[in-house]
Amino acid sequence: MKLYIVATPIGNLQDITLRALEVLKSVPLIICEDTRTSQKLLNAHEIERPRLESYHQHSKPEKVKYILNLLDEVGSAALITDAGTPGISDPGNMLIAEAVKKFGQGCQIIPIPGPSAIVSALSISGFPTDKFSFFGFMPHKKGKETVIKNILNNKETSIFYESTHRIIKTLEKFKELDHKRQIIVCRELTKKFETIYRGTVEDVLHKIETGNSKGEFVVVVHS
Numbered sequence: 001m002k003l004y005i006v007a008t009p010i011g012n013l014q015d016i017t018l019r020a021l022e023v024l025k026s027v028p029l030i031i032c033e034d035t036r037t038s039q040k041l042l043n044a045h046e047i048e049r050p051r052l053e054s055y056h057q058h059s060k061p062e063k064v065k066y067i068l069n070l071l072d073e074v075g076s077a078a079l080i081t082d083a084g085t086p087g088i089s090d091p092g093n094m095l096i097a098e099a100v101k102k103f104g105q106g107c108q109i110i111p112i113p114g115p116s117a118i119v120s121a122l123s124i125s126g127f128p129t130d131k132f133s134f135f136g137f138m139p140h141k142k143g144k145e146t147v148i149k150n151i152l153n154n155k156e157t158s159i160f161y162e163s164t165h166r167i168i169k170t171l172e173k174f175k176e177l178d179h180k181r182q183i184i185v186c187r188e189l190t191k192k193f194e195t196i197y198r199g200t201v202e203d204v205l206h207k208i209e210t211g212n213s214k215g216e217f218v219v220v221v222h223s
Contacts, residue, residue, distance in 0.1 A: 004079065007114030025049065030050045055092075121218040125157070127157045158220070183201055
């Protein structure tokens, strides 16, 4: 029995590996975050065969059990997310843990590496990357200032995700605490309107305020 953990494009549908396409074409079952989003990817690469089964952060334990029973029945499946690598700020890690718990050595968990917003942002930052800390999605309200202080006190490069609705307020809090800290803000990575903002927190905040704050953001903070 095999469960493939397949990274998918974070924006540009051409950013998928040949191996990932091979796996997606070969497995009888694809476990995905949103079947509509995944179907667009499959259509773009003319993949018609697999059955799609949704699994996301709101899936109940009964759904996990159902999916694992399906895996046991069909023998192999691919786990994908809407964008990027499953299990990274994504509930895929919980499904993997349950598969290991249920099947043990009877199920091979096979990584099919590829796109990652974290690595993509770090690769163009110019900041030290021999060590870095990933903070996932910034808290909405409670605990946000504590996380920001931890980032500013971190001795390593820090990276986190932020949404279009909160990027301005989050950067305003960074500015309040350390307006001269060097940061990189990546907006809509690999997509048509990809934008990279570089400079101090103060400078980048001004650029976003006077530019475009819509989209998905990855923020890299110098130590």
